[in-house]
Amino acid sequence: MAASIETRIIEAVSDLTVEFLRTALDLPSITSFSTTCIGTGQVGDCYRVALQYSQGAPSNAPATVILKIASRDPRSRASGLSLGIYERETHFYTELAPSLMKTTDCLAKCYHSAFRTSTGAFTLLLEDAGTTALVGDDIQGATLEQAQVAMRELGRLHAAMMMSPERFAWLVQDSPVSQPLVRQLFAGFAERYRDQIDPGHLDICRRFVASFGEYMEKRTEPGVCEMGIIHGDYRMDNMLFTPGEGSSKPKLMVVDWQLITAGPVAADLAYFLGCSLKVEDRRQWQDRLLRTYCNALAEAAGEPVMTLEICKREVRMQAFFGVTMGIVSSIMAARTERGDQMFMTVMARHCELVKDMDSLALLPPPDDNGLMxxxxxxxxxxxxxxGPEKDWNESWYFDFVDEAQGVAGWIRLGLTPNRGGNWYHAFITWAGRPTVIVSDFAAPAPDNLLLNTADITASHEVLKPLEKFRLTLTARGEAFKEIAESLYGKQGTSSKVQLDLLYETTGVPYKYRITPRYEIPCKVTGTVTVDGEIVSIHAVPGQRDHSVGVRDWWGMEWAWSAFILSNGQYVHTTDLRLPNAPSMSIGYVQRDSSIQEVEAITCHEAFDDDGLAEWLTMNIRVMGIAEELSVVVTPKSHTPLKLVNDDGRVTVLERVWGEVCLPNGEKGVGWFEWNRNTKE
Incomplete structure (x- = not known):
């Protein structure tokens, strides 16, 4: 295989050249090529490359090869990068596949593998199974012959991939799916497929989700399962069968190694049995297929590894792997008619496997601790x-509202070291005065969170971790009487701003589960000065947060809120709106140090022609509380910010401070934000 040289990456099929192919394949006799698109997946594109040679080319030179590259769609690429699937697959072909080929012949030969961590671009140049290869079909299901071949090759693969953590540490990682996350995804799954799924199967899913956290711990306990490196998506759709010659069995090629990870080897077994076999076929063939697997495992390992009875016991424990994949994949993938048909077909099969193996009896009690x-x-x-990623970001955010004096604002320091400059923004609104904007998208790296530019001097200091934080700002900004003008490149009038604010925690700090971020409700005390006019604020409501990681503002949308009600109740919500997937709900409701997590949010909003919010309603469902919290928000002042990516994508962060009203007359105040991807 050609070396993984980061500069040798094909961003688009139009970048492919004869010179690249000659070097990657070590075939100087290549004279030209043509490409045919054979697949555009959720996060990657695949092409068959037909090669033409000059006379004298080696007789074994491939007629075609497969080119696999990252999706050209920015959102899909960002998703693939954040999920780590590009990196896993390229590492698999670079670090693991060469040694596996000594044991199994079900892997495509890799001619070139490269990955760029900063952008997510990757290139795989692979052996082609050929146009005569039969692509597996999950819905149709495997024949007995295909299933036997799949089990035999899986046994050989697992024997070669038995756990070696020193060598493959990059595969040992915690599951990204937590109890609250799977609960949220299941809520979307149940809503979407309620009329299509068998009620008994839905009940199996519900009982499993309730015990998910404890089950995930139990399934990997010592003595419960044989650990190894698993494919993670071992099913017919990821298999190519080439007809054998004469009476020989078909040859299998296993593809799509994007979910490879360390885990119980029986998870691959249970997933194939539950996903790729019709229920009656699986019931008839199951023991026979598991025996084929055990024999192949022992033959490749050179000694018995597990008996048929142990294998069946482990499959029983791992039968829920397919249920998990069915819930997560059906919600996270783009919805299609065939996709719905496939998800309902295989979910029914997985649930029947759970029933036949009596796997429900192995579930721990419902996991209430996982919901804390x-x-x-x-x-x-x-x-x-x-981190090395282009969109890696670390940000500190602060807001405040003094409703009585009509003064409010927000401040954000964003470190974006791989974008050539850092971001600093502050917006101050004051009743009867223009809104002042301090904005810098190319600020130098701050020293110990002290930022100094020609127009901005700002400090950010943790006085007591999670309890007290002080920020100061002296800056020259622009004042706008009509805030929408700031979105169209118009200049405001010069204005000087000074802030000296102390944030003191007044509630329970809340840490997100799906990304490194936490939110803290606060009271804010200090001074706000605009063009020499000073206003003192004392213990007014505010919020601060701190987040770290890859942030693609142009690849997803959201609605965010942080407000306090007159009864002392703090509320924070994030309605995360992912492309081609149901929204995800994050947040809390808390008072008097008692905090409960948000389970679901339903938002409705309207925007004017400039993209400024006109109104917002939210129905917030809180875990453990039957009655929803219904909120109506009336914007009082707008602070929109336009973000333009270097690839031309545009998003607008529309922020407002607003008044909150509940049906019972309860009032409140806080900040609300929408990230809305636009075309210009």
Whole structure:
């Protein structure tokens, strides 16, 4: 295989050249080529490359090869990068596949593998199974012969991939799916497929989700399962069968190694049995197929590894792997008619496997502890080492509202070291005065969170971790009487701003589960000065947060809120709106140090022609509380910010401070934000 040289990456099929192919394949006799698109997946594109040679080319030179590259769609690429699937697959072909080929012949030969961590671009140049290869079909299901071949090759693969953590540490990682996350995804799954799924199967899913956290711990306990490196998506749709010659069995090629990870080897077994076999076929063939697997495992390992009875016991425990995949994949993938048909077909099969194996009896009691909100730790307040990704970001956000004096604002320091400059923004609104904007998209790296530019001097200091934070700002900004003008490149009038604010925690700090971020309700005390006019604020409501990681503002949308009600109740919500997927709900409701997590949010809003919010309603369902919290928000002042990516994508962060009203007359106040991807 050609070396993984980061500069040798094909961003688009139009970048492919004869010179690249000659070098990657070590075939100088290549004279030209043509490409045919054979697949555009959720996060990657695949092409068959037909090669033409000069006379004298080696007789074994391939007629075609497969080119696999990252999706050209920015959202899909960002998703593939954040999920780590590009990196896993390229690492598989670089670090693991060469040794596996000594044991199995079900892998495509890799001619070139490269990955760029900063952008997510990757290139795989692979052996082609050929146009005569039969692509597996999950819905149709495997024949007995295909299933036997799949089990035999899986046994050989697992024998070669038995756990070696020193060598493959990059595969040992925690599951990204937590109890609250799978609960949220299942809520979307149940809503979407309620009329299509068998009620008994839906009940199996519901009982499993309730015990998910404890089950995930139990399934990997010592003595419960044989651990190894698993494919993670071992099913017919990821298999190519080439007809054998004469009476020989078909040859299998296993593709799509994007979900490879360390885990119980029986998870691959249970997933194939539950996904790729019709229920009656699986019931008839199951023991025979598991025996084929055990024999192949022993033959490749050189000694018995597990008996048929142990294998069946482990499959029984791992039967829920397919249920998990069915819930997560059906919600996260783009919805299609065939996709719905496939998800319902295989979910029914997985649930029947659970029933036949009596796997429900293995579930721990419902996991109430897994539903407890997470708390940040003291060290989370510290500045973090930057990651290599282009969109890696670390940000500190602060807001405040003094409703009585009509003064409100927000401040954000965003470190974006791989974008050539850092972001600093502050917006101050004051009743009867223009809104003042301080904005810099190319600020230097701050020293110990002290930022100094020609127009901005700002400090950000943790006085007591998770309890007290002070920020100061002296800056020259622009004042706008009509805030929408700031979105169209118009200039405001010069204005000087000074802030000296102390944030003191007044509630329970809340840590997100799906991304490194925490939110803290606060009271804010200090001074706000605009063009020499000073207003003092004392213990007014505010919020601060701190987040770290890859942030693609142009790849997703959201609605965010943080407000306090007159009864002392703090509310924070994020309605995360992912492309081609149901929204995800994050947040809390808390009072008197008692915090409960948000389960679901339904938002409705309207915007004017400039994209400024006109109104917002939210129905917030809280875990453990039957009655929803219904909120109506009336914007009082707008602070929109336009973000333009270097690839031309545009998003607008529309922020408002607003008044909150509940049906019972309860009032409140806070900040609300929408990230809305636009075309220009």
């Amino acid at each position: 909100p997470l708390l940040p730790e003291l060290q989370d307040e510290q500045q973090h080492e930057p």
